[in-house]
Amino acid sequence: MMLVDDKIEDDLEEKLAIILARIYLQIPWSKISVKSAHKFFIDRIRASANAKNFKEFLDILTRKVSVTFVKLDSEDICLLEEYNEFTMGLIRKESLYVTNYALEKVDELKKI
Numbered sequence: 001m002m003l004v005d006d007k008i009e010d011d012l013e014e015k016l017a018i019i020l021a022r023i024y025l026q027i028p029w030s031k032i033s034v035k036s037a038h039k040f041f042i043d044r045i046r047a048s049a050n051a052k053n054f055k056e057f058l059d060i061l062t063r064k065v066s067v068t069f070v071k072l073d074s075e076d077i078c079l080l081e082e083y084n085e086f087t088m089g090l091i092r093k094e095s096l097y098v099t100n101y102a103l104e105k106v107d108e109l110k111k112i
Contacts (some may be wrong), residue, residue, distance in 0.1 A: 004086050012083055013101065015076040016090065020045070020102035021109055023062060026070045041065070042099040049092045054081045057091065 004012065024041055034040040044064040051057035055077065062070065080087045090098055 004083060008083070009086070012080060012087060013090065013098075015073075015080060016087060016098060017101040017105045018109075019058070019072055019076060019080070020098065021105035022072055023058075023065065023067055023070050024102060024106050025109060026067045027065045028067075031066065038099070038103065041103075042095060045091065045099055046095050049088070049095065051088070053084050054087050057088065 027037075027041075029037065032040065044061060048057050048061040048064055051060050058072075058077070062068075
């Protein structure tokens with residue numbers, strides 16, 4: 001995994017979590033019958049993790065969770081793409097952590 005300074009690492013993790021949280025909030029849950037929304041989400045993240053870059057990961061993930069449109073910050077996407085090796089390594093190797101962090105952000109975004 002690419003060596004990244006701790007402050008940048010924290011920033012990238014937070015931006016990734018917020019993007020995933022925004023996607024999670026757009027999932028049409030009424031059309032998806034699952035026992036566990038969390039398991040459904042982490043399974044789709046893991047299934048999308050073989051993408052070659054972050055932008056492709058987003059395309060695959062949104063398709064797999066039936067999200068047709070989600071408003072995301074393009075600067076955040078570009079930053080995560082710039083650190084693609086770190087970002088994709090995080091998604092592939094620490095998917096549980098990334099998903100849990102994203103679900104914390106879901107709760108924060110719901111309060112806003």
